[in-house]
Amino acid sequence: MEEDFLGGLTGRIVIPSDPDYNLARQGWNHAVQNYPLIINYCQSQQDVRNAVLWSVNHSFPLRVRSGGHNYEGYSNGNRVLVIDLSEMNSITLEEEKNLLHIQGGVTNRLLYDFVSQKGYPFPGGTCPTVGVSGYASGGGWGLSCRYLGLGCDSLEEFELVDYRGTVLKANKSCNSDLFWACRGAGGGNFGVITSMTFQLPKKTRNVTLIEIDYLHVDSLIQERFLKVWQNWQATADNRMTLLARIYHTEADGPAMLVRGFFYGKPAEAKEMLEPFLLLPKAVKNIEYVTFLEAVTIIGSFYPPFEKFQAVSGFVFQDFVPSERAQLVSLIEAPAPGSVFTGLSLYALGGKVSETGTNDTAFFYRKARYILWLETIWEDDRYACYNRNWIACRYPEFNSLTTGSYVNFPYSGLYCYKKKYFGGHVRPLEEIKLKYDPDNVFTFPQGLFPSGNSPFEPVNNSQNPLKDIPWDSLVDLLEAEKQKETEKQQGSENQQEAENQQESGSQQGAENKLKPGNQQESETQQGAENQQGLGEQLGTENKLTPENQQNTRSSRNPRGFRYVTRRRKYRSF
Structure with missing residues (x-):
C-alpha cells in the first residue's frame, strides 16, 4: 500500500x-x-x-x-x-556578466563559500544555514544591506513550479507581476522557487568587521545606547550596516552588543563608531578581514538549533526618552525558564531606502530599522511561560512599531497580512489568485490562509503520528478526503449537526462520529490527556544520536550568536 x-x-x-x-x-x-x-x-x-x-x-x-x-x-x-529543496544546491557563475545562478536549496554558507572564491561579496543573511531562496523572496536583511541593498534587490530572475506543475520563468519582462511579488512577499505563497539568478556586485576582497560588547550594564546605559543608535542612524555612512542588541542573561546580566560590516578601512570605521565606543564598558574588536572571514565569524554565533519565540516591527521615527525607557523595560523581567531575552535593532536605510516603495513587494523601504523582541528557552516545561511573555508584551511593542518583517514571522500578529505587506496586500492577493487560484501553496499566515483541517500544522510537542501504522495513516487520509466531499454537498447536514449538538442529543453525538472523524476524535482526546506521554516522547527524542549531536553546551546555552568570540575575550 x-x-x-x-x-x-x-x-x-x-x-x-x-x-x-x-x-x-x-x-x-x-x-x-x-x-x-x-x-x-x-x-x-x-x-x-x-x-x-x-x-x-x-x-x-x-x-x-x-x-x-x-x-x-x-x-x-x-x-x-x-x-x-536542500539537495538542490548547485551554483554556477557567468563571470562575464557577473550573474550568479543558484538552485532553490542553496544556503548562505554555500553561497558565501562560492562567491568569495571568485572575489565577490554578496548581500546575504547572517545565519549560515538559512536558505537563500526563502531569505531573498522575503526581502533579505543582512549586514551588507545598506551598501548592497536587500537580498531581493540583486535578484534578476527565478524559475518557479506552479500549482499545475508548470515551470514559470519570472523577471522584469516575463511574468513581471510574479517577479515583483516574490521580491518581498515571502516564500511559499505562489509556488516552489527552484532556481534564482542574482546580479553580483563589484569584486571586494576585504571588509571591516565590527564587534563591540558591553557586559553587566544597567538600564540607564541601555537607554543611552538606544540614543546613540538613533544618532548614528541619522548620519550613517551607507558603507556601514549594523546590528545592535540590548539583552539580559544570567551570565551577562543586562548587556549590549554591536555587530556590523563596513566596506572601508578600520580607522575610518572607528571614527564613525566613536559614540558607541565612548559608552561605559565597551570592549571592541574592529579588524580588516576577508569577506568570507567576516561572514564566517558572524555565522559562528548561531547554534545548530534554538527554542524561541519573537516578534518584529519596523521603526520610522526617533524615540523620545520615555519611549526608550519603555523599550528597555520590555526585557527587564525575563519569563520563567528563559535563558535569553533581547531587543535587536537591524539597520535599514542606505541603498534599501533608495529603491522605491512600490518597486518590489517589500513595503517598508523607508523604515530606519527593524526592531525584534525575542525570548529563548531550553526546557519544554517553560515553553508556555515564554510564549505568554511575548504575547503579553506584544501590545506595547506593537504601539511603538509599524508593520512586521515577513522573514521574522509571529503567529500572534494582529491582521498579519496588513502587518507584513502594508499597502501591497491587495495587489499581492490578485497575483496570488492569478498564479495559484486553487490555493495549493498555503500555510497559516499565507496570502490566503490554510483552513482548520486536522492535516494542517499544529504547534505542539505531541507526535500525532506516534504508533499509527502507515496503512492506518493512508486510510485516515482517505477518510478525510471523503469527509471533505460530504461537506461540499450542502450546508443542511452541517446545520442539522449543529442543532443536534446544541440540544445535546445522543443522535447528534453519534452523527459526529463519522468514519473520517472517529480517528481524529480519538487522536484529539489522546492529545488532551497524554502530557506524560509527550514528556516520555520528548525524552526518547533527546536520546537519539541526532539530538545528542545537536545538544548545545551548558556553558553557553544561548549559542554563539549573542556573545563575543571566545578566542577574543572570554568564555562562559
Whole structure:
C-alpha cells in the first residue's frame, strides 16, 4: 500500500517509519514540533513538478522547505507533504556578466563559500544555514544591506513550479507581476522557487568587521545606547550596516552588543563608531578581514538549533526618552525558564531606502530599522511561560512599531497580512489568485490562509503520528478526503449537526462520529490527556544520536550568536 500511495513521487522520500525521520522533520526552531507524513527531498526540477502534481492529485496539503528556518514552522506541518529543496544546491557563475545562478536549496554558507572564491561579496543573511531562496523572496536583511541593498534587490530572475506543475520563468519582462511579488512577499505563497539568478556586485576582497560588547550594564546605559543608535542612524555612512542588541542573561546580566560590516578601512570605521565606543564598558574588536572571514565569524554565533519565540516591527521615527525607557523595560523581567531575552535593532536605510516603495513587494523601504523582541528557552516545561511573555508584551511593542518583517514571522500578529505587506496586500492577493487560484501553496499566515483541517500544522510537542501504522495513516487520509466531499454537498447536514449538538442529543453525538472523524476524535482526546506521554516522547527524542549531536553546551546555552568570540575575550 505504501508503494501505491507514494507512486508518482521521485527523489528521496522519508516517511515516519524511517530511522532518519525524527531528524528530517526538524526545523531550526525546535520550539515548533511538526510531524509531516511525507518528506520529499527533491533533487531536480522534475522531482518538484512530480511532488506538486502528486499533492494536487491526492488533494494532499504541501509545504515548501529550503533551509527550514521559518520561525513559526510554516515550511512544515502535521500530516503534510514537505517539498524539501536542500539537495538542490548547485551554483554556477557567468563571470562575464557577473550573474550568479543558484538552485532553490542553496544556503548562505554555500553561497558565501562560492562567491568569495571568485572575489565577490554578496548581500546575504547572517545565519549560515538559512536558505537563500526563502531569505531573498522575503526581502533579505543582512549586514551588507545598506551598501548592497536587500537580498531581493540583486535578484534578476527565478524559475518557479506552479500549482499545475508548470515551470514559470519570472523577471522584469516575463511574468513581471510574479517577479515583483516574490521580491518581498515571502516564500511559499505562489509556488516552489527552484532556481534564482542574482546580479553580483563589484569584486571586494576585504571588509571591516565590527564587534563591540558591553557586559553587566544597567538600564540607564541601555537607554543611552538606544540614543546613540538613533544618532548614528541619522548620519550613517551607507558603507556601514549594523546590528545592535540590548539583552539580559544570567551570565551577562543586562548587556549590549554591536555587530556590523563596513566596506572601508578600520580607522575610518572607528571614527564613525566613536559614540558607541565612548559608552561605559565597551570592549571592541574592529579588524580588516576577508569577506568570507567576516561572514564566517558572524555565522559562528548561531547554534545548530534554538527554542524561541519573537516578534518584529519596523521603526520610522526617533524615540523620545520615555519611549526608550519603555523599550528597555520590555526585557527587564525575563519569563520563567528563559535563558535569553533581547531587543535587536537591524539597520535599514542606505541603498534599501533608495529603491522605491512600490518597486518590489517589500513595503517598508523607508523604515530606519527593524526592531525584534525575542525570548529563548531550553526546557519544554517553560515553553508556555515564554510564549505568554511575548504575547503579553506584544501590545506595547506593537504601539511603538509599524508593520512586521515577513522573514521574522509571529503567529500572534494582529491582521498579519496588513502587518507584513502594508499597502501591497491587495495587489499581492490578485497575483496570488492569478498564479495559484486553487490555493495549493498555503500555510497559516499565507496570502490566503490554510483552513482548520486536522492535516494542517499544529504547534505542539505531541507526535500525532506516534504508533499509527502507515496503512492506518493512508486510510485516515482517505477518510478525510471523503469527509471533505460530504461537506461540499450542502450546508443542511452541517446545520442539522449543529442543532443536534446544541440540544445535546445522543443522535447528534453519534452523527459526529463519522468514519473520517472517529480517528481524529480519538487522536484529539489522546492529545488532551497524554502530557506524560509527550514528556516520555520528548525524552526518547533527546536520546537519539541526532539530538545528542545537536545538544548545545551548558556553558553557553544561548549559542554563539549573542556573545563575543571566545578566542577574543572570554568564555562562559
